Amino acid sequence: MxxxxxxxxxxxxxxxxxxxxxxxxxxxxxxxPPSRSVTLDQKRIFIMPSRVGFFFLLCLxxxxxxxxxxxxxxxxxLTFLLATLFIxxxxxxxxxxxxxxxxxxxxxxxxxxxxxxxxxxxxRGGKRPRFDLRLRWxxxxxxxxxxxxxxxxxxxxxxxxxxxxxxxxxxxxxxxTYPLGLLRCWTWVDLDLCAVVxxxxxxxxxxxxxxxxxxxxxxxxxxxxxxxDGFRDYRGGDxxxxxxxxxxxxxxxxxxxxxxxxxxxxxxxxxxxxAGLPVEQxxxxxxxxxxxxxxxxxxxxxxxxxxxxxxxxxxxxxxxVLTALALHGVERPA
Amino acid sequence: MKVDEQxxxxxxxxxxLGMAAxxxxxxxxxxxxxxxxxxxxxxxxxQIFRGAWxxxxxxxxxxxxxxxxxxxxxxxxxxxxxEPTVALLLTAYAMKLLELARRQDAYVLLFLGYFICITEFLxxxxxxxxxxxxxxxxxxxxxxxxxxxxxxxxxxxGPLRQSGVMLAQAFPLMLVLFFLFxxxxxxxxxxxxxxxxxxxxxxxxxxxxISSLSxxxxxxxxxxxxxxxxxxxxxxxRGLVMSRLQQGTWSAFNYYDVPAAERRAAEVATEGExxxxxxLMMPTQQNWLYSLRYAESSQAGIxxxxxxxxxxxxxxxxxxxxxxxxWPQAALEPVLSDWRRxxxxxxxxxxxxxxxxLALQLREExxxxxxxxxxxxxxxxxxxxVYTLQPPLLGENATDQFLFETRRGFCEHYASAxxxxxxxxxxxxxxxxxxxxGEVNPVNRxxxxxxxxAHAWAxxxxxxxxxxxxxxxxxxxxSRIEQGLEQALAGEGSFLADSPLSPLRYRRVDWINSLRLRxxxxxxRWQSWVVGFNSENQLQLLxxxxxxxxAQKFVLILLGSGLLVLLPLAAWLLRQRGGATLDGxxxxxxxxxxxxxRRGVERAPGEGPRDFARRVAAALPAHAExxxxxxxxxxxxxxxxxxxxxxxAAQRIRRSRRRLR
Numbered sequence: 001m002x003x004x005x006x007x008x009x010x011x012x013x014x015x016x017x018x019x020x021x022x023x024x025x026x027x028x029x030x031x032x033p034p035s036r037s038v039t040l041d042q043k044r045i046f047i048m049p050s051r052v053g054f055f056f057l058l059c060l061x062x063x064x065x066x067x068x069x070x071x072x073x074x075x076x077x078l079t080f081l082l083a084t085l086f087i088x089x090x091x092x093x094x095x096x097x098x099x100x101x102x103x104x105x106x107x108x109x110x111x112x113x114x115x116x117x118x119x120x121x122x123x124r125g126g127k128r129p130r131f132d133l134r135l136r137w138x139x140x141x142x143x144x145x146x147x148x149x150x151x152x153x154x155x156x157x158x159x160x161x162x163x164x165x166x167x168x169x170x171x172x173x174x175x176x177t178y179p180l181g182l183l184r185c186w187t188w189v190d191l192d193l194c195a196v197v198x199x200x201x202x203x204x205x206x207x208x209x210x211x212x213x214x215x216x217x218x219x220x221x222x223x224x225x226x227x228x229d230g231f232r233d234y235r236g237g238d239x240x241x242x243x244x245x246x247x248x249x250x251x252x253x254x255x256x257x258x259x260x261x262x263x264x265x266x267x268x269x270x271x272x273x274x275a276g277l278p279v280e281q282x283x284x285x286x287x288x289x290x291x292x293x294x295x296x297x298x299x300x301x302x303x304x305x306x307x308x309x310x311x312x313x314x315x316x317x318x319x320x321v322l323t324a325l326a327l328h329g330v331e332r333p334a
Numbered sequence: 335m336k337v338d339e340q341x342x343x344x345x346x347x348x349x350x351l352g353m354a355a356x357x358x359x360x361x362x363x364x365x366x367x368x369x370x371x372x373x374x375x376x377x378x379x380x381q382i383f384r385g386a387w388x389x390x391x392x393x394x395x396x397x398x399x400x401x402x403x404x405x406x407x408x409x410x411x412x413x414x415x416x417e418p419t420v421a422l423l424l425t426a427y428a429m430k431l432l433e434l435a436r437r438q439d440a441y442v443l444l445f446l447g448y449f450i451c452i453t454e455f456l457x458x459x460x461x462x463x464x465x466x467x468x469x470x471x472x473x474x475x476x477x478x479x480x481x482x483x484x485x486x487x488x489x490x491x492g493p494l495r496q497s498g499v500m501l502a503q504a505f506p507l508m509l510v511l512f513f514l515f516x517x518x519x520x521x522x523x524x525x526x527x528x529x530x531x532x533x534x535x536x537x538x539x540x541x542x543x544i545s546s547l548s549x550x551x552x553x554x555x556x557x558x559x560x561x562x563x564x565x566x567x568x569x570x571x572r573g574l575v576m577s578r579l580q581q582g583t584w585s586a587f588n589y590y591d592v593p594a595a596e597r598r599a600a601e602v603a604t605e606g607e608x609x610x611x612x613x614l615m616m617p618t619q620q621n622w623l624y625s626l627r628y629a630e631s632s633q634a635g636i637x638x639x640x641x642x643x644x645x646x647x648x649x650x651x652x653x654x655x656x657x658x659x660x661w662p663q664a665a666l667e668p669v670l671s672d673w674r675r676x677x678x679x680x681x682x683x684x685x686x687x688x689x690x691x692l693a694l695q696l697r698e699e700x701x702x703x704x705x706x707x708x709x710x711x712x713x714x715x716x717x718x719x720v721y722t723l724q725p726p727l728l729g730e731n732a733t734d735q736f737l738f739e740t741r742r743g744f745c746e747h748y749a750s751a752x753x754x755x756x757x758x759x760x761x762x763x764x765x766x767x768x769x770x771x772g773e774v775n776p777v778n779r780x781x782x783x784x785x786x787x788a789h790a791w792a793x794x795x796x797x798x799x800x801x802x803x804x805x806x807x808x809x810x811x812x813s814r815i816e817q818g819l820e821q822a823l824a825g826e827g828s829f830l831a832d833s834p835l836s837p838l839r840y841r842r843v844d845w846i847n848s849l850r851l852r853x854x855x856x857x858x859r860w861q862s863w864v865v866g867f868n869s870e871n872q873l874q875l876l877x878x879x880x881x882x883x884x885a886q887k888f889v890l891i892l893l894g895s896g897l898l899v900l901l902p903l904a905a906w907l908l909r910q911r912g913g914a915t916l917d918g919x920x921x922x923x924x925x926x927x928x929x930x931x932r933r934g935v936e937r938a939p940g941e942g943p944r945d946f947a948r949r950v951a952a953a954l955p956a957h958a959e960x961x962x963x964x965x966x967x968x969x970x971x972x973x974x975x976x977x978x979x980x981x982x983a984a985q986r987i988r989r990s991r992r993r994l995r
Contacts, residue, residue: 052441059445063452069520071652073512073867074455074464078471080511082448084504085475091900092500095907129492132482146484178482179496180475181441 028171034190036104039125040174044187045097047090053182056086086182093183096176099125100133100147105154107167107195109323115158116195118169123152132178138170159195164283165330166194198326201291202284207273231255237314239297267293267300267311269321283325290325294318304328339436342485346383348477348493349440350376353427355470356450359463360424363417365409368425371402375431382432390432398429415528420453440481447474457527459653459865461857472501503903510895514876514888517869527619527651534618535573535767535788538585541732544767545723545744548819550785551836553616554769555624556858557781560610564626566771567815568662570791570803571624571783573768575641577677582732584750584765592640593673599638600667602628608659614862615654621646624768624783626660627803633657640674641764642666642801655866666801670762678762678795686733686754693758703761703796707804710755714748714809717741721748721811723828745814748806749790762795766803771818777855784838786819786830918984923968926987929994930954930961943968963990 032044049057060083067075101123110116118137122145124130129148136142140157147153161167175186231244234254244255269289274282286302293300294313301311302321307328309321341349357372381387390398402425403413410418427450430443451467451474475497483493534554536543555571576584578591589597613624623636623644633656636644644658667674681690693706696713700706720742728735733754736747743751749765756763770789772781791805808815814822820841823829830836837850863871876883880891927937927946935953937946947965951958964987971983 052438055441056445059449063449065521066449066452066456066524068518069522069524070456071517071520071868072452072455072459073865074459074467075452076515077464077508077512077864078448078452078455078467080515081471081501081504081508084507084511085500087507087896087900088500088503088903091904091907098908132484144484148483179479179500181437181478181482 028188029190032171032187032189034192036192038102038189038191039123040097040100040102040187040189042094042098044189045094045185046187047094047183047185050177050182050184052177053086053184056082056182060086085180089180089182092179093176093185095128096130096178097133097174097185097187100130100174101125101152102172102174102189102191104191104193107169107193109196109198109319109326110161110167111198112161112163112200114161116161116167118157118159118193118195119154120157120172120191120193121152121154122147124150130178131176133174133176135172135174137172140169161195161197164197164199164280164326166327166332167197168194194332196323196326198322199280199283199287201288202281203288204274204285207269207289231257237316239313241297267298269293269300269302271304279329283328287322287325290318290321339438341434341437341440341481342483343383344483344486344489344493345440345477345480346379346434347489348473348480349434349443350379350431352444352447352470352473352477353431355473356427356447357424359454359466360420360450363457364421364424365405367405367409368421368428371425372428375428379431379434389435395429395432398432399426402426402429410529412528414525416456416525417527417529419525420456423453424450437481440477444474444478444481457530461860472497475501503899506899507896510892510899513867513872514892517867517872530617530619530651532619533616534620534785535622535769537574537620537622538583539576539746539750539765539767539790540583541725541728541743541747541750544746544788544790545725547788548723548744548786549830549832551830551833551838552785553854554783554785554787555613555615556854556861557611557613557772557783558779558858559781563774563779563781564609564662566774566818568626569771569781570626570766570789570805571769571772572627572629572643572766573622573624574766575639575643575793576765576767577641579680579682579754581682584753587641587677596640596671596673599640599642600669602642602661602664602666604628604630604661604664606661606663608661610657610659612655612657614858614866615650615656617652617654618650621649623650623654623656625658626662628662628664628666629658629660631656631658653861653865655862665799667795668798668800670795675762675795678764679757679760681754681757686731686758688731688734689737689751689754690758692737693755696755697759697761703759703794706756706759706761707794707796707802710752711804711806711809714752714806719743719748719810721745721807721814721822722826723823724826745807746790748810749792752792752804752806756792756794764793766791766793770805770815773818775851775854775858777851778858780855780858782854919968919971919980919987922984922987922991923964926964926991926994929991930957933957933994957994960990960993 032038038044060079063075063079063082066072067079101121103121103123105119105121106117107119108117118140122133122135124147129146131146131148133145133147134142135145135155135157137157137159140159143155143157145153145155157169159167159169171188171190173186173188175184177184231247232255234243234256238256242256244252244257247253247255269286271282271286274285277285290300290302294317297313299311299313299317300321302309302324304324307324309317309324353372353376357369361369378387378390382389403422406418406422406425407413410421412418413422423446427443427446430439430446433439434443448471451470454463454467472494476493479493479496483490533552535547574586576586578585578587608630609626611626615623623631623646625631625644628642629644630638631644635646635648636656637647639645644656646654670678696709697703697706700709718741721744722742723744725743725747726740728740733751736743737751753763753765767788767790769783769787770791771787772783774781789807791803791807793801794804795801805815811822820829830839833839837846840846841850873883880887923943930950931937933954935950941949943965947961950961954961967983967987967990971980
């Protein structure tokens with residue numbers, strides 16, 4: 001979308017247009033630095049007559065010509081009243097955006113090709129109602145909202161994510177033409193909100209190296225082969241299968257049965273297991289297997305160059321592993 | 335169509351209200367079927383809103399437009415001229431409702447609405463109409479605001495408030511622009527009013543033409559004198575001089591009826607101080623001006639006719655103000671040219687034989703021209719002539735019939751009969767039409783001349799004296815001249831009989847009369863200072879207050895006044911926007927957090943007060959007690975309902991906080 005500044009990229013050096021756009025984006029970035037929480041002020045707000053505003057000015061010109069040609073003072077009066085109304089509208093339109101608080105709430109992780117949720121909160125600031133606020137990211141649909149009766153409002157956007165890594169949706173465009181539609185007041189804010197994009201899961205026939213580790217003849221390890229070790233208090237994330245139901249029935253507190261897998265029998269997702277494949281494909285296979293283990297509720301660990309996640313299971317663990325895979329070798333966008 | 339391009343229901347209501355308000359003042363000038371078109375289009379649009387009907391197809395729309403054009407053409411006889419153009423605009427405006435689907439259409443409709451307000455001003459700039467139009471502009475602007483407030487569950491008056499506030503804020507700057515914007519002449523010629531009724535005294539006079547004017551209570555003109563106002567019996571406002579009698583109708587000479595040598599008025603010896611006054615005339619669509627005799631005006635565009643009246647070559651379509659000097663005592667044309675003498679003596683042959691005979695007889699008895707004048711006036715005075723607004727109809731030889739049979743007539747009957755008698759008796763004479771008298775408004779000392787003051791009288795030429803004014807009506811009904819038409823017709827009860835609501839009928843009710851006169855004074859001020867504001871006034875005004883005008887000064891004033899108005903407005907608007915407003919309690923707690931941050935324990939974003947307190951207690955055991963106290967106070971007060979307990983908690987936090995220092 002041409003009206004919103006995209007990531008400052010020097011990748012497209014051809015032509016003065018691109019250079020100009022690059023320069024403009026750098027300027028916008030300096031002027032409106034990324035921040036998770038923004039209160040709009042005059043440094044961030046731009047204002048120009050809208051297309052309707054130019055049409056209005058044209059109408060005023062016709063009215064002025066009528067006044068001149070008929071030498072009609074009341075026509076002069078009305079024309080001037082509308083002209084100053086236009087000027088007053090500049091202030092009102094600006095005030096409709098100024099002082100508005102925009103806060104990043106969350107960006108959900110997603111797999112490539114999916115839509116993810118970006119939540120943000122708008123804070124009215126002050127008691128005066130705000131109307132006709134229109135918000136959109138470059139790739140989302142537009143949302144229109146009034147902050148008249150409530151002091152704050154949470155908005156959810158759905159954005160299609162791209163490749164593995166950080167998905168940065170660009171700058172959020174916030175615009176308004178309230179109250180008269182004659183002026184367009186807008187800002188681009190970078191909420192410093194990024195979504196994690198996991199690798200695309202890619203099946204591989206088997207998990208190399210895992211067969212040898214299993215010890216007994218090539219088959220994939222069966223669930224429930226760990227040794228029982230004892231009890232501990234139930235924690236969120238513990239598998240329901242490991243809950244000590246009998247104890248609970250006897251009136252004891254909720255406890256989990258604790259199993260300890262012996263080191264050589266732990267399932268590890270190894271970076272080196274897919275040696276020789278391209279980086280993305282390796283990560284995709286690892287991702288597939290991580291999901292696979294998680295589905296079967298087996299504990300597993302992950303070893304990537306520079307990262308090691310100890311074997312565990314549960315939702316939190318899965319997120320941790322997938323995030324590690326997603327962000328392998330990726331810098332957080334500045 | 336995207337949902338957000340649709341017109342919210344509330345906005346639709348405001349738009350329709352605005353349209354109705356825009357149409358109302360035009361209704362009197364429009365053919366009635368335009369109103370029907372409005373109502374039909376509004377109903378159609380409502381049906382579309384309810385989902386019952388559809389927007390019309392392109393072909394239907396074209397058909398409607400063609401029908402509207404034909405209708406206008408049939409109603410007005412042409413499509414040119416101001417009235418048909420405005421009527422066409424209004425009809426098209428109504429039909430635009432059937433195209434009102436998206437926001438863009440609404441913008442076009444509303445901006446056109448502002449323009450329709452202006453077309454109303456082309457017809458009248460009356461104070462009340464202007465105030466009404468201001469209210470209409472308010473409504474239209476409210477519709478524009480409502481268009482941007484999105485869909486609301488209930489109908490709200492918020493848009494009216496918002497637009498009212500904005501218009502009020504725009505007003506001061508509008509005044510600055512109004513008085514500073516240079517008034518340049520028209521850039522090109524524009525359609526003029528072709529269907530406006532000519533008002534005031536017309537250019538010919540037959541029985542009944544003045545009495546029909548007497549039924550109107552409209553203002554003809556207002557006069558403000560520089561010095562004393564002359565007594566009302568002397569206020570004979572000359573408009574037209576009628577020297578030609580054809581088929582019972584008196585009319586004035588056209589410019590080309592007069593030989594070239596006679597087209598300039600004779601020199602008049604003026605002595606002494608003149609009466610100085612200015613006349614503010616309402617539009618008449620005619621070109622003669624009213625003045626006391628003998629009048630001169632040095633104003634550009636005013637000419638003098640050979641019969642000593644003033645006129646303007648251009649018809650008076652807007653209100654018009656002119657300055658006049660008058661010498662009431664000056665002798666007019668002591669020497670009469672042969673052509674003029676013949677012209678002022680001519681009578682149609684073989685009409686009114688009894689009148690002619692009477693004139694010759696009276697002239698013989700009187701022995702002089704002046705004697706004839708006296709004899710005729712005495713006859714009017716002494717015989718049973720009646721001054722009435724309801725004279726009987728006259729047939730052939732109207733003057734004979736009037737003088738010898740009916741003897742009831744209005745001023746035009748007396749003036750016409752008198753001049754006929756004079757001419758038949760060999761005395762040059764002519765009819766003068768204009769207004770007599772006027773009402774002095776004590777509020778601002780102006781003389782208000784109404785249409786019912788219309789009058790006709792006579793001028794006779796006497797050797798050695800020139801033209802002398804003679805008013806035969808005064809002989810019949812002296813009260814008409816001394817006190818006005820209302821008194822003269824008191825017995826008959828016919829004064830303004832057709833307009834029962836006219837405030838002039840209630841002149842005897844004190845408060846109504848005082849209200850009417852105050853309003854008239856306001857109107858005079860409005861008409862002369864606002865409606866009549868022109869480049870001349872502008873220059874005077876600016877030079878009086880600003881001294882010599884330079885371009886620099888002009889720009890400075892424009893910018894200065896702009897800033898003067900906009901800066902406070904900006905301050906007011908943005909003061910209310912200064913971030914989230916915190917109450918005392920939250921401020922105290924945040925200050926407390928800031929104090930701890932200086933001691934190295936910072937509250938993480940999203941960290942609850944209790945978690946934070948636990949962390950602080952671990953890090954700064956010395957302050958654990960204070961921290962627990964403040965946190966407890968804050969948490970309890972957060973859920974306290976009353977404002978007082980919150981304020982109380984804030985004070986206690988402040989006290990506890992001191993111990994942290």
